[in-house]
Amino acid sequence: MSLPARDGSYRLEEAREWLERDRPSRALRVLPSNHATAPILRSERDFVEAEAWRTQGFLARAARMYRGLLGRVDERCDPVLWFEASWGMVSCLRSLGDVPAARRRFSRVSRSPLMKKVPAFAERARLETALLERAAGNYGSSLRHLKVCLRRALKERDWAQAAYVLWAMGGALRFKGELRLSQSAFERSLILARRARDPTGCGYALFGLGGVTRIMGRLHESAQYYVRAREAFRRTEDLFGRAYAHCGFANALRQLGRLSEAQRxxxxxxxxxxxxxxxxxxxxxxxxxxxxxxxxxxxxxxxxxxxxxxxxxxxxxxxxxxxxxxxxxxxxxxxxxxxxxxxxxxxxxxxxxxxxxxxxxxxxx
Structure with a gap:
Protein backbone atom coordinates (compact mmCIF):
# COMPACT_ATOMS: atom_id res chain seq x y z
CA MET A 1 0.00 0.00 0.00
CA SER A 2 1.33 3.45 -0.84
CA LEU A 3 2.04 5.91 1.96
CA PRO A 4 -0.90 8.25 1.05
CA ALA A 5 -3.32 5.31 1.05
CA ARG A 6 -1.99 4.07 4.41
CA ASP A 7 -2.36 7.56 5.85
CA GLY A 8 -5.85 7.67 4.35
CA SER A 9 -6.89 4.50 6.18
CA TYR A 10 -5.83 6.06 9.51
CA ARG A 11 -7.78 9.22 8.75
CA LEU A 12 -10.83 7.21 7.69
CA GLU A 13 -10.80 5.41 11.03
CA GLU A 14 -10.46 8.76 12.83
CA ALA A 15 -13.41 10.15 10.84
CA ARG A 16 -15.52 7.14 11.86
CA GLU A 17 -14.68 7.78 15.50
CA TRP A 18 -15.68 11.46 15.29
CA LEU A 19 -18.95 10.47 13.63
CA GLU A 20 -19.72 8.00 16.42
CA ARG A 21 -19.11 10.83 18.91
CA ASP A 22 -21.71 13.01 17.13
CA ARG A 23 -19.07 15.34 15.70
CA PRO A 24 -19.85 15.12 11.96
CA SER A 25 -18.15 18.38 11.01
CA ARG A 26 -14.90 17.16 12.60
CA ALA A 27 -15.35 13.85 10.77
CA LEU A 28 -15.57 15.70 7.46
CA ARG A 29 -12.44 17.72 8.25
CA VAL A 30 -10.29 14.65 8.87
CA LEU A 31 -11.86 12.46 6.18
CA PRO A 32 -9.27 11.64 3.49
CA SER A 33 -9.88 12.48 -0.14
CA ASN A 34 -10.70 9.65 -2.54
CA HIS A 35 -7.17 9.99 -3.96
CA ALA A 36 -5.67 9.42 -0.51
CA THR A 37 -7.89 6.40 0.18
CA ALA A 38 -7.09 2.85 -0.92
CA PRO A 39 -9.49 1.73 -3.69
CA ILE A 40 -10.85 -1.06 -1.49
CA LEU A 41 -11.91 1.52 1.15
CA ARG A 42 -13.38 4.20 -1.11
CA SER A 43 -16.98 3.02 -0.81
CA GLU A 44 -16.72 3.01 2.97
CA ARG A 45 -15.11 6.45 2.85
CA ASP A 46 -18.04 7.79 0.79
CA PHE A 47 -20.51 6.21 3.22
CA VAL A 48 -18.88 8.01 6.17
CA GLU A 49 -19.11 11.29 4.25
CA ALA A 50 -22.79 10.71 3.40
CA GLU A 51 -23.57 9.89 7.04
CA ALA A 52 -21.77 13.03 8.22
CA TRP A 53 -23.80 15.23 5.88
CA ARG A 54 -27.05 13.49 6.86
CA THR A 55 -26.34 13.87 10.58
CA GLN A 56 -25.96 17.63 10.15
CA GLY A 57 -29.20 17.89 8.16
CA PHE A 58 -27.75 18.21 4.64
CA LEU A 59 -30.23 15.63 3.39
CA ALA A 60 -30.22 16.46 -0.33
CA ARG A 61 -26.41 16.34 -0.43
CA ALA A 62 -26.36 13.09 1.54
CA ALA A 63 -28.99 11.55 -0.76
CA ARG A 64 -26.83 12.32 -3.79
CA MET A 65 -23.87 10.59 -2.14
CA TYR A 66 -25.90 7.53 -1.15
CA ARG A 67 -27.24 7.28 -4.70
CA GLY A 68 -23.73 7.31 -6.16
CA LEU A 69 -22.51 4.84 -3.56
CA LEU A 70 -25.36 2.39 -4.21
CA GLY A 71 -24.48 2.48 -7.90
CA ARG A 72 -21.06 1.01 -7.04
CA VAL A 73 -21.63 -1.29 -4.06
CA ASP A 74 -22.62 -4.90 -4.76
CA GLU A 75 -25.20 -6.19 -2.29
CA ARG A 76 -23.68 -9.69 -2.41
CA CYS A 77 -20.09 -8.54 -1.84
CA ASP A 78 -20.72 -6.02 0.94
CA PRO A 79 -24.28 -6.54 2.25
CA VAL A 80 -23.85 -4.49 5.44
CA LEU A 81 -22.61 -1.39 3.62
CA TRP A 82 -25.31 -1.84 0.96
CA PHE A 83 -28.04 -2.04 3.61
CA GLU A 84 -26.73 0.89 5.65
CA ALA A 85 -26.45 3.09 2.55
CA SER A 86 -29.95 2.02 1.48
CA TRP A 87 -31.43 2.95 4.87
CA GLY A 88 -29.65 6.30 4.73
CA MET A 89 -31.06 6.91 1.27
CA VAL A 90 -34.61 6.00 2.34
CA SER A 91 -34.35 8.25 5.41
CA CYS A 92 -33.16 11.23 3.36
CA LEU A 93 -35.82 10.84 0.66
CA ARG A 94 -38.57 10.43 3.26
CA SER A 95 -37.46 13.47 5.23
CA LEU A 96 -37.22 15.54 2.04
CA GLY A 97 -40.86 14.68 1.29
CA ASP A 98 -40.17 12.41 -1.69
CA VAL A 99 -42.18 9.51 -0.30
CA PRO A 100 -42.68 7.71 -3.67
CA ALA A 101 -38.90 7.56 -4.26
CA ALA A 102 -38.33 6.48 -0.65
CA ARG A 103 -40.88 3.68 -1.10
CA ARG A 104 -39.18 2.49 -4.29
CA ARG A 105 -35.80 2.23 -2.59
CA PHE A 106 -37.41 0.58 0.45
CA SER A 107 -39.13 -1.96 -1.80
CA ARG A 108 -35.76 -2.83 -3.32
CA VAL A 109 -34.27 -3.38 0.14
CA SER A 110 -37.25 -5.43 1.31
CA ARG A 111 -36.79 -7.92 -1.54
CA SER A 112 -33.26 -8.77 -0.46
CA PRO A 113 -32.85 -12.40 0.72
CA LEU A 114 -30.80 -11.07 3.63
CA MET A 115 -33.89 -9.44 5.10
CA LYS A 116 -35.05 -12.84 6.38
CA LYS A 117 -31.62 -13.93 7.53
CA VAL A 118 -30.61 -10.94 9.67
CA PRO A 119 -33.10 -10.03 12.46
CA ALA A 120 -31.66 -6.52 12.83
CA PHE A 121 -32.46 -5.76 9.19
CA ALA A 122 -36.06 -6.94 9.67
CA GLU A 123 -36.49 -4.73 12.76
CA ARG A 124 -35.08 -1.76 10.91
CA ALA A 125 -37.51 -2.47 8.08
CA ARG A 126 -40.49 -2.45 10.45
CA LEU A 127 -39.52 0.95 11.84
CA GLU A 128 -38.95 2.36 8.37
CA THR A 129 -42.34 0.99 7.26
CA ALA A 130 -43.94 2.89 10.14
CA LEU A 131 -42.10 6.11 9.28
CA LEU A 132 -43.01 5.84 5.58
CA GLU A 133 -46.66 5.26 6.45
CA ARG A 134 -46.53 8.31 8.72
CA ALA A 135 -44.94 10.43 5.97
CA ALA A 136 -47.64 9.28 3.53
CA GLY A 137 -50.41 10.31 5.94
CA ASN A 138 -51.46 6.74 6.83
CA TYR A 139 -51.40 7.47 10.54
CA GLY A 140 -53.40 4.47 11.78
CA SER A 141 -51.15 2.02 9.95
CA SER A 142 -48.06 3.88 11.13
CA LEU A 143 -49.15 3.73 14.76
CA ARG A 144 -49.77 -0.03 14.59
CA HIS A 145 -46.20 -0.62 13.42
CA LEU A 146 -44.77 1.89 15.90
CA LYS A 147 -46.44 0.14 18.84
CA VAL A 148 -44.65 -3.08 17.92
CA CYS A 149 -41.34 -1.19 17.65
CA LEU A 150 -41.96 0.46 21.02
CA ARG A 151 -42.62 -2.85 22.78
CA ARG A 152 -39.37 -4.27 21.45
CA ALA A 153 -37.31 -1.18 22.38
CA LEU A 154 -38.71 -1.17 25.92
CA LYS A 155 -38.11 -4.91 26.29
CA GLU A 156 -34.47 -4.41 25.27
CA ARG A 157 -34.21 -1.31 27.52
CA ASP A 158 -33.04 0.69 24.51
CA TRP A 159 -34.19 4.03 25.90
CA ALA A 160 -32.91 6.15 23.00
CA GLN A 161 -34.75 3.99 20.46
CA ALA A 162 -37.92 3.98 22.58
CA ALA A 163 -37.74 7.79 22.84
CA TYR A 164 -37.44 8.06 19.06
CA VAL A 165 -40.41 5.73 18.48
CA LEU A 166 -42.54 7.69 20.97
CA TRP A 167 -41.59 10.92 19.19
CA ALA A 168 -42.79 9.40 15.90
CA MET A 169 -46.01 8.24 17.58
CA GLY A 170 -46.60 11.72 18.99
CA GLY A 171 -46.39 13.22 15.51
CA ALA A 172 -48.77 10.66 14.01
CA LEU A 173 -51.27 11.22 16.84
CA ARG A 174 -51.05 14.99 16.44
CA PHE A 175 -51.82 14.89 12.72
CA LYS A 176 -54.59 12.36 13.43
CA GLY A 177 -56.15 14.96 15.72
CA GLU A 178 -55.63 13.03 18.98
CA LEU A 179 -53.89 15.91 20.72
CA ARG A 180 -53.84 14.73 24.34
CA LEU A 181 -52.49 11.32 23.37
CA SER A 182 -49.92 13.12 21.23
CA GLN A 183 -48.81 15.24 24.17
CA SER A 184 -48.52 12.15 26.37
CA ALA A 185 -46.33 10.39 23.78
CA PHE A 186 -44.00 13.38 23.53
CA GLU A 187 -43.77 13.64 27.33
CA ARG A 188 -42.79 9.96 27.57
CA SER A 189 -40.30 10.48 24.75
CA LEU A 190 -38.65 13.31 26.68
CA ILE A 191 -38.38 11.21 29.85
CA LEU A 192 -36.72 8.33 28.01
CA ALA A 193 -34.40 10.58 25.99
CA ARG A 194 -33.19 12.08 29.26
CA ARG A 195 -32.65 8.60 30.67
CA ALA A 196 -30.60 7.76 27.57
CA ARG A 197 -28.66 11.06 27.91
CA ASP A 198 -29.59 11.83 24.33
CA PRO A 199 -29.67 15.63 23.75
CA THR A 200 -30.94 15.25 20.19
CA GLY A 201 -33.77 12.99 21.36
CA CYS A 202 -34.64 15.53 24.07
CA GLY A 203 -34.68 18.30 21.48
CA TYR A 204 -37.08 16.48 19.16
CA ALA A 205 -39.40 15.56 22.05
CA LEU A 206 -39.46 19.26 23.03
CA PHE A 207 -40.28 20.17 19.42
CA GLY A 208 -43.22 17.80 19.58
CA LEU A 209 -44.44 19.32 22.84
CA GLY A 210 -44.02 22.82 21.45
CA GLY A 211 -46.09 21.93 18.40
CA VAL A 212 -48.95 20.12 20.08
CA THR A 213 -49.34 22.66 22.91
CA ARG A 214 -49.43 25.46 20.31
CA ILE A 215 -52.21 23.69 18.40
CA MET A 216 -54.07 23.39 21.72
CA GLY A 217 -53.75 27.15 22.26
CA ARG A 218 -51.27 27.00 25.15
CA LEU A 219 -48.99 29.51 23.49
CA HIS A 220 -46.71 30.62 26.35
CA GLU A 221 -46.06 26.97 27.23
CA SER A 222 -45.35 26.22 23.57
CA ALA A 223 -42.83 29.06 23.31
CA GLN A 224 -40.96 27.79 26.37
CA TYR A 225 -40.69 24.29 24.91
CA TYR A 226 -39.11 25.75 21.78
CA VAL A 227 -36.66 27.82 23.83
CA ARG A 228 -35.59 24.65 25.64
CA ALA A 229 -35.29 22.77 22.34
CA ARG A 230 -33.12 25.54 20.94
CA GLU A 231 -30.79 25.21 23.92
CA ALA A 232 -30.64 21.42 23.44
CA PHE A 233 -29.65 21.75 19.78
CA ARG A 234 -27.15 24.53 20.43
CA ARG A 235 -24.88 21.82 21.86
CA THR A 236 -25.17 19.66 18.72
CA GLU A 237 -24.09 19.95 15.08
CA ASP A 238 -27.61 19.24 13.78
CA LEU A 239 -28.34 22.25 11.55
CA PHE A 240 -31.79 20.90 10.72
CA GLY A 241 -32.61 20.80 14.44
CA ARG A 242 -31.42 24.38 14.90
CA ALA A 243 -33.50 25.54 11.94
CA TYR A 244 -36.56 23.70 13.25
CA ALA A 245 -36.14 25.36 16.65
CA HIS A 246 -36.11 28.82 15.08
CA CYS A 247 -39.15 28.05 12.92
CA GLY A 248 -41.18 26.49 15.73
CA PHE A 249 -40.37 29.34 18.12
CA ALA A 250 -41.36 31.81 15.40
CA ASN A 251 -44.75 30.11 15.05
CA ALA A 252 -45.39 30.48 18.79
CA LEU A 253 -44.22 34.12 18.82
CA ARG A 254 -46.46 34.91 15.84
CA GLN A 255 -49.49 33.48 17.62
CA LEU A 256 -48.58 35.53 20.71
CA GLY A 257 -48.58 38.68 18.55
CA ARG A 258 -44.83 39.24 18.90
CA LEU A 259 -44.49 39.76 15.17
CA SER A 260 -41.07 41.44 14.94
CA GLU A 261 -39.47 38.70 17.04
CA ALA A 262 -41.26 36.04 14.99
CA GLN A 263 -39.96 37.57 11.76
CA ARG A 264 -36.37 37.46 13.06
Whole structure:
Protein backbone atom coordinates (compact mmCIF):
# COMPACT_ATOMS: atom_id res chain seq x y z
CA MET A 1 0.00 0.00 0.00
CA SER A 2 1.33 3.45 -0.84
CA LEU A 3 2.04 5.91 1.96
CA PRO A 4 -0.90 8.25 1.05
CA ALA A 5 -3.32 5.31 1.05
CA ARG A 6 -1.99 4.07 4.41
CA ASP A 7 -2.36 7.56 5.85
CA GLY A 8 -5.85 7.67 4.35
CA SER A 9 -6.89 4.50 6.18
CA TYR A 10 -5.83 6.06 9.51
CA ARG A 11 -7.78 9.22 8.75
CA LEU A 12 -10.83 7.21 7.69
CA GLU A 13 -10.80 5.41 11.03
CA GLU A 14 -10.46 8.76 12.83
CA ALA A 15 -13.41 10.15 10.84
CA ARG A 16 -15.52 7.14 11.86
CA GLU A 17 -14.68 7.78 15.50
CA TRP A 18 -15.68 11.46 15.29
CA LEU A 19 -18.95 10.47 13.63
CA GLU A 20 -19.72 8.00 16.42
CA ARG A 21 -19.11 10.83 18.91
CA ASP A 22 -21.71 13.01 17.13
CA ARG A 23 -19.07 15.34 15.70
CA PRO A 24 -19.85 15.12 11.96
CA SER A 25 -18.15 18.38 11.01
CA ARG A 26 -14.90 17.16 12.60
CA ALA A 27 -15.35 13.85 10.77
CA LEU A 28 -15.57 15.70 7.46
CA ARG A 29 -12.44 17.72 8.25
CA VAL A 30 -10.29 14.65 8.87
CA LEU A 31 -11.86 12.46 6.18
CA PRO A 32 -9.27 11.64 3.49
CA SER A 33 -9.88 12.48 -0.14
CA ASN A 34 -10.70 9.65 -2.54
CA HIS A 35 -7.17 9.99 -3.96
CA ALA A 36 -5.67 9.42 -0.51
CA THR A 37 -7.89 6.40 0.18
CA ALA A 38 -7.09 2.85 -0.92
CA PRO A 39 -9.49 1.73 -3.69
CA ILE A 40 -10.85 -1.06 -1.49
CA LEU A 41 -11.91 1.52 1.15
CA ARG A 42 -13.38 4.20 -1.11
CA SER A 43 -16.98 3.02 -0.81
CA GLU A 44 -16.72 3.01 2.97
CA ARG A 45 -15.11 6.45 2.85
CA ASP A 46 -18.04 7.79 0.79
CA PHE A 47 -20.51 6.21 3.22
CA VAL A 48 -18.88 8.01 6.17
CA GLU A 49 -19.11 11.29 4.25
CA ALA A 50 -22.79 10.71 3.40
CA GLU A 51 -23.57 9.89 7.04
CA ALA A 52 -21.77 13.03 8.22
CA TRP A 53 -23.80 15.23 5.88
CA ARG A 54 -27.05 13.49 6.86
CA THR A 55 -26.34 13.87 10.58
CA GLN A 56 -25.96 17.63 10.15
CA GLY A 57 -29.20 17.89 8.16
CA PHE A 58 -27.75 18.21 4.64
CA LEU A 59 -30.23 15.63 3.39
CA ALA A 60 -30.22 16.46 -0.33
CA ARG A 61 -26.41 16.34 -0.43
CA ALA A 62 -26.36 13.09 1.54
CA ALA A 63 -28.99 11.55 -0.76
CA ARG A 64 -26.83 12.32 -3.79
CA MET A 65 -23.87 10.59 -2.14
CA TYR A 66 -25.90 7.53 -1.15
CA ARG A 67 -27.24 7.28 -4.70
CA GLY A 68 -23.73 7.31 -6.16
CA LEU A 69 -22.51 4.84 -3.56
CA LEU A 70 -25.36 2.39 -4.21
CA GLY A 71 -24.48 2.48 -7.90
CA ARG A 72 -21.06 1.01 -7.04
CA VAL A 73 -21.63 -1.29 -4.06
CA ASP A 74 -22.62 -4.90 -4.76
CA GLU A 75 -25.20 -6.19 -2.29
CA ARG A 76 -23.68 -9.69 -2.41
CA CYS A 77 -20.09 -8.54 -1.84
CA ASP A 78 -20.72 -6.02 0.94
CA PRO A 79 -24.28 -6.54 2.25
CA VAL A 80 -23.85 -4.49 5.44
CA LEU A 81 -22.61 -1.39 3.62
CA TRP A 82 -25.31 -1.84 0.96
CA PHE A 83 -28.04 -2.04 3.61
CA GLU A 84 -26.73 0.89 5.65
CA ALA A 85 -26.45 3.09 2.55
CA SER A 86 -29.95 2.02 1.48
CA TRP A 87 -31.43 2.95 4.87
CA GLY A 88 -29.65 6.30 4.73
CA MET A 89 -31.06 6.91 1.27
CA VAL A 90 -34.61 6.00 2.34
CA SER A 91 -34.35 8.25 5.41
CA CYS A 92 -33.16 11.23 3.36
CA LEU A 93 -35.82 10.84 0.66
CA ARG A 94 -38.57 10.43 3.26
CA SER A 95 -37.46 13.47 5.23
CA LEU A 96 -37.22 15.54 2.04
CA GLY A 97 -40.86 14.68 1.29
CA ASP A 98 -40.17 12.41 -1.69
CA VAL A 99 -42.18 9.51 -0.30
CA PRO A 100 -42.68 7.71 -3.67
CA ALA A 101 -38.90 7.56 -4.26
CA ALA A 102 -38.33 6.48 -0.65
CA ARG A 103 -40.88 3.68 -1.10
CA ARG A 104 -39.18 2.49 -4.29
CA ARG A 105 -35.80 2.23 -2.59
CA PHE A 106 -37.41 0.58 0.45
CA SER A 107 -39.13 -1.96 -1.80
CA ARG A 108 -35.76 -2.83 -3.32
CA VAL A 109 -34.27 -3.38 0.14
CA SER A 110 -37.25 -5.43 1.31
CA ARG A 111 -36.79 -7.92 -1.54
CA SER A 112 -33.26 -8.77 -0.46
CA PRO A 113 -32.85 -12.40 0.72
CA LEU A 114 -30.80 -11.07 3.63
CA MET A 115 -33.89 -9.44 5.10
CA LYS A 116 -35.05 -12.84 6.38
CA LYS A 117 -31.62 -13.93 7.53
CA VAL A 118 -30.61 -10.94 9.67
CA PRO A 119 -33.10 -10.03 12.46
CA ALA A 120 -31.66 -6.52 12.83
CA PHE A 121 -32.46 -5.76 9.19
CA ALA A 122 -36.06 -6.94 9.67
CA GLU A 123 -36.49 -4.73 12.76
CA ARG A 124 -35.08 -1.76 10.91
CA ALA A 125 -37.51 -2.47 8.08
CA ARG A 126 -40.49 -2.45 10.45
CA LEU A 127 -39.52 0.95 11.84
CA GLU A 128 -38.95 2.36 8.37
CA THR A 129 -42.34 0.99 7.26
CA ALA A 130 -43.94 2.89 10.14
CA LEU A 131 -42.10 6.11 9.28
CA LEU A 132 -43.01 5.84 5.58
CA GLU A 133 -46.66 5.26 6.45
CA ARG A 134 -46.53 8.31 8.72
CA ALA A 135 -44.94 10.43 5.97
CA ALA A 136 -47.64 9.28 3.53
CA GLY A 137 -50.41 10.31 5.94
CA ASN A 138 -51.46 6.74 6.83
CA TYR A 139 -51.40 7.47 10.54
CA GLY A 140 -53.40 4.47 11.78
CA SER A 141 -51.15 2.02 9.95
CA SER A 142 -48.06 3.88 11.13
CA LEU A 143 -49.15 3.73 14.76
CA ARG A 144 -49.77 -0.03 14.59
CA HIS A 145 -46.20 -0.62 13.42
CA LEU A 146 -44.77 1.89 15.90
CA LYS A 147 -46.44 0.14 18.84
CA VAL A 148 -44.65 -3.08 17.92
CA CYS A 149 -41.34 -1.19 17.65
CA LEU A 150 -41.96 0.46 21.02
CA ARG A 151 -42.62 -2.85 22.78
CA ARG A 152 -39.37 -4.27 21.45
CA ALA A 153 -37.31 -1.18 22.38
CA LEU A 154 -38.71 -1.17 25.92
CA LYS A 155 -38.11 -4.91 26.29
CA GLU A 156 -34.47 -4.41 25.27
CA ARG A 157 -34.21 -1.31 27.52
CA ASP A 158 -33.04 0.69 24.51
CA TRP A 159 -34.19 4.03 25.90
CA ALA A 160 -32.91 6.15 23.00
CA GLN A 161 -34.75 3.99 20.46
CA ALA A 162 -37.92 3.98 22.58
CA ALA A 163 -37.74 7.79 22.84
CA TYR A 164 -37.44 8.06 19.06
CA VAL A 165 -40.41 5.73 18.48
CA LEU A 166 -42.54 7.69 20.97
CA TRP A 167 -41.59 10.92 19.19
CA ALA A 168 -42.79 9.40 15.90
CA MET A 169 -46.01 8.24 17.58
CA GLY A 170 -46.60 11.72 18.99
CA GLY A 171 -46.39 13.22 15.51
CA ALA A 172 -48.77 10.66 14.01
CA LEU A 173 -51.27 11.22 16.84
CA ARG A 174 -51.05 14.99 16.44
CA PHE A 175 -51.82 14.89 12.72
CA LYS A 176 -54.59 12.36 13.43
CA GLY A 177 -56.15 14.96 15.72
CA GLU A 178 -55.63 13.03 18.98
CA LEU A 179 -53.89 15.91 20.72
CA ARG A 180 -53.84 14.73 24.34
CA LEU A 181 -52.49 11.32 23.37
CA SER A 182 -49.92 13.12 21.23
CA GLN A 183 -48.81 15.24 24.17
CA SER A 184 -48.52 12.15 26.37
CA ALA A 185 -46.33 10.39 23.78
CA PHE A 186 -44.00 13.38 23.53
CA GLU A 187 -43.77 13.64 27.33
CA ARG A 188 -42.79 9.96 27.57
CA SER A 189 -40.30 10.48 24.75
CA LEU A 190 -38.65 13.31 26.68
CA ILE A 191 -38.38 11.21 29.85
CA LEU A 192 -36.72 8.33 28.01
CA ALA A 193 -34.40 10.58 25.99
CA ARG A 194 -33.19 12.08 29.26
CA ARG A 195 -32.65 8.60 30.67
CA ALA A 196 -30.60 7.76 27.57
CA ARG A 197 -28.66 11.06 27.91
CA ASP A 198 -29.59 11.83 24.33
CA PRO A 199 -29.67 15.63 23.75
CA THR A 200 -30.94 15.25 20.19
CA GLY A 201 -33.77 12.99 21.36
CA CYS A 202 -34.64 15.53 24.07
CA GLY A 203 -34.68 18.30 21.48
CA TYR A 204 -37.08 16.48 19.16
CA ALA A 205 -39.40 15.56 22.05
CA LEU A 206 -39.46 19.26 23.03
CA PHE A 207 -40.28 20.17 19.42
CA GLY A 208 -43.22 17.80 19.58
CA LEU A 209 -44.44 19.32 22.84
CA GLY A 210 -44.02 22.82 21.45
CA GLY A 211 -46.09 21.93 18.40
CA VAL A 212 -48.95 20.12 20.08
CA THR A 213 -49.34 22.66 22.91
CA ARG A 214 -49.43 25.46 20.31
CA ILE A 215 -52.21 23.69 18.40
CA MET A 216 -54.07 23.39 21.72
CA GLY A 217 -53.75 27.15 22.26
CA ARG A 218 -51.27 27.00 25.15
CA LEU A 219 -48.99 29.51 23.49
CA HIS A 220 -46.71 30.62 26.35
CA GLU A 221 -46.06 26.97 27.23
CA SER A 222 -45.35 26.22 23.57
CA ALA A 223 -42.83 29.06 23.31
CA GLN A 224 -40.96 27.79 26.37
CA TYR A 225 -40.69 24.29 24.91
CA TYR A 226 -39.11 25.75 21.78
CA VAL A 227 -36.66 27.82 23.83
CA ARG A 228 -35.59 24.65 25.64
CA ALA A 229 -35.29 22.77 22.34
CA ARG A 230 -33.12 25.54 20.94
CA GLU A 231 -30.79 25.21 23.92
CA ALA A 232 -30.64 21.42 23.44
CA PHE A 233 -29.65 21.75 19.78
CA ARG A 234 -27.15 24.53 20.43
CA ARG A 235 -24.88 21.82 21.86
CA THR A 236 -25.17 19.66 18.72
CA GLU A 237 -24.09 19.95 15.08
CA ASP A 238 -27.61 19.24 13.78
CA LEU A 239 -28.34 22.25 11.55
CA PHE A 240 -31.79 20.90 10.72
CA GLY A 241 -32.61 20.80 14.44
CA ARG A 242 -31.42 24.38 14.90
CA ALA A 243 -33.50 25.54 11.94
CA TYR A 244 -36.56 23.70 13.25
CA ALA A 245 -36.14 25.36 16.65
CA HIS A 246 -36.11 28.82 15.08
CA CYS A 247 -39.15 28.05 12.92
CA GLY A 248 -41.18 26.49 15.73
CA PHE A 249 -40.37 29.34 18.12
CA ALA A 250 -41.36 31.81 15.40
CA ASN A 251 -44.75 30.11 15.05
CA ALA A 252 -45.39 30.48 18.79
CA LEU A 253 -44.22 34.12 18.82
CA ARG A 254 -46.46 34.91 15.84
CA GLN A 255 -49.49 33.48 17.62
CA LEU A 256 -48.58 35.53 20.71
CA GLY A 257 -48.58 38.68 18.55
CA ARG A 258 -44.83 39.24 18.90
CA LEU A 259 -44.49 39.76 15.17
CA SER A 260 -41.07 41.44 14.94
CA GLU A 261 -39.47 38.70 17.04
CA ALA A 262 -41.26 36.04 14.99
CA GLN A 263 -39.96 37.57 11.76
CA ARG A 264 -36.37 37.46 13.06
CA UNK A 265 -36.74 33.79 14.01
CA UNK A 266 -38.25 32.93 10.62
CA UNK A 267 -35.31 34.64 8.88
CA UNK A 268 -32.83 32.67 10.99
CA UNK A 269 -34.66 29.47 10.03
CA UNK A 270 -34.67 30.55 6.37
CA UNK A 271 -30.86 30.92 6.37
CA UNK A 272 -30.31 27.48 7.86
CA UNK A 273 -32.88 25.65 5.74
CA UNK A 274 -31.41 27.30 2.63
CA UNK A 275 -27.93 26.18 3.70
CA UNK A 276 -29.02 22.54 3.98
CA UNK A 277 -31.20 22.69 0.83
CA UNK A 278 -34.44 21.76 2.64
CA UNK A 279 -37.12 23.03 0.27
CA UNK A 280 -40.13 21.60 2.11
CA UNK A 281 -39.29 23.26 5.41
CA UNK A 282 -38.41 26.48 3.60
CA UNK A 283 -42.02 26.33 2.47
CA UNK A 284 -43.18 26.46 6.08
CA UNK A 285 -40.90 29.44 6.72
CA UNK A 286 -42.33 31.29 3.70
CA UNK A 287 -45.82 30.48 4.93
CA UNK A 288 -44.97 31.80 8.42
CA UNK A 289 -43.46 35.01 7.03
CA UNK A 290 -46.60 35.45 4.95
CA UNK A 291 -48.79 35.08 8.04
CA UNK A 292 -46.73 37.79 9.79
CA UNK A 293 -47.17 40.13 6.81
CA UNK A 294 -50.89 39.37 6.62
CA UNK A 295 -51.28 40.19 10.33
CA UNK A 296 -49.66 43.55 9.58
CA UNK A 297 -52.11 44.26 6.77
CA UNK A 298 -49.55 43.80 3.97
CA UNK A 299 -51.65 41.38 1.94
CA UNK A 300 -49.82 41.88 -1.39
CA UNK A 301 -46.45 40.88 0.10
CA UNK A 302 -48.11 38.09 2.07
CA UNK A 303 -49.60 36.71 -1.14
CA UNK A 304 -46.10 36.42 -2.63
CA UNK A 305 -44.92 34.40 0.39
CA UNK A 306 -47.88 32.02 0.16
CA UNK A 307 -47.35 31.46 -3.56
CA UNK A 308 -43.65 30.69 -2.94
CA UNK A 309 -44.57 28.35 -0.09
CA UNK A 310 -47.05 26.47 -2.27
CA UNK A 311 -44.41 26.10 -4.99
CA UNK A 312 -41.89 24.73 -2.49
CA UNK A 313 -44.40 22.23 -1.11
CA UNK A 314 -45.41 21.04 -4.58
CA UNK A 315 -47.29 17.76 -4.35
CA UNK A 316 -44.95 16.31 -1.72
CA UNK A 317 -46.32 18.06 1.38
CA UNK A 318 -50.15 18.01 1.48
CA UNK A 319 -50.38 19.70 4.88
CA UNK A 320 -48.16 22.58 3.80
CA UNK A 321 -50.05 22.95 0.54
CA UNK A 322 -53.39 23.04 2.38
CA UNK A 323 -52.10 25.66 4.83
CA UNK A 324 -50.72 27.74 1.95
CA UNK A 325 -54.02 27.67 0.07
CA UNK A 326 -55.98 28.59 3.21
CA UNK A 327 -53.67 31.54 3.87
CA UNK A 328 -53.62 32.57 0.21
CA UNK A 329 -57.43 32.57 0.24
CA UNK A 330 -57.34 35.01 3.18
CA UNK A 331 -54.86 37.27 1.39
CA UNK A 332 -56.93 37.27 -1.81
CA UNK A 333 -60.13 38.00 0.10
CA UNK A 334 -58.41 40.94 1.79
CA UNK A 335 -57.67 42.27 -1.70
CA UNK A 336 -61.25 41.86 -2.88
CA UNK A 337 -60.76 38.68 -4.94
CA UNK A 338 -63.44 36.80 -3.07
CA UNK A 339 -64.51 34.33 -5.76
CA UNK A 340 -60.94 33.07 -6.23
CA UNK A 341 -60.49 33.04 -2.44
CA UNK A 342 -63.59 30.85 -1.98
CA UNK A 343 -62.38 28.39 -4.61
CA UNK A 344 -58.95 28.11 -2.97
CA UNK A 345 -60.50 27.70 0.47
CA UNK A 346 -62.74 24.87 -0.75
CA UNK A 347 -59.80 23.19 -2.48
CA UNK A 348 -57.69 23.40 0.68
CA UNK A 349 -60.43 21.78 2.80
CA UNK A 350 -60.98 19.02 0.22
CA UNK A 351 -57.25 18.30 0.04
CA UNK A 352 -56.87 18.24 3.83
CA UNK A 353 -59.78 15.82 4.26
CA UNK A 354 -58.53 13.61 1.43
CA UNK A 355 -55.23 13.19 3.27
CA UNK A 356 -56.82 12.72 6.71
CA UNK A 357 -55.56 16.11 7.92
CA UNK A 358 -57.26 18.75 10.07
CA UNK A 359 -55.29 21.81 8.93
CA UNK A 360 -58.50 23.74 8.18
CA UNK A 361 -59.59 23.41 11.83
CA UNK A 362 -56.34 24.59 13.41
CA UNK A 363 -56.60 28.07 14.92
CA UNK A 364 -53.14 28.19 16.50
CA UNK A 365 -50.96 26.70 13.74
Missing amino acids: EYRAAHRLYSQIEDGVDLGYVEWGLGKVLLARGRSAQAKGCFVRARRLFGSREPRGRALSNLALAQALHARGRTRRAEALFDQAVRDARRHGLHSHLETFT
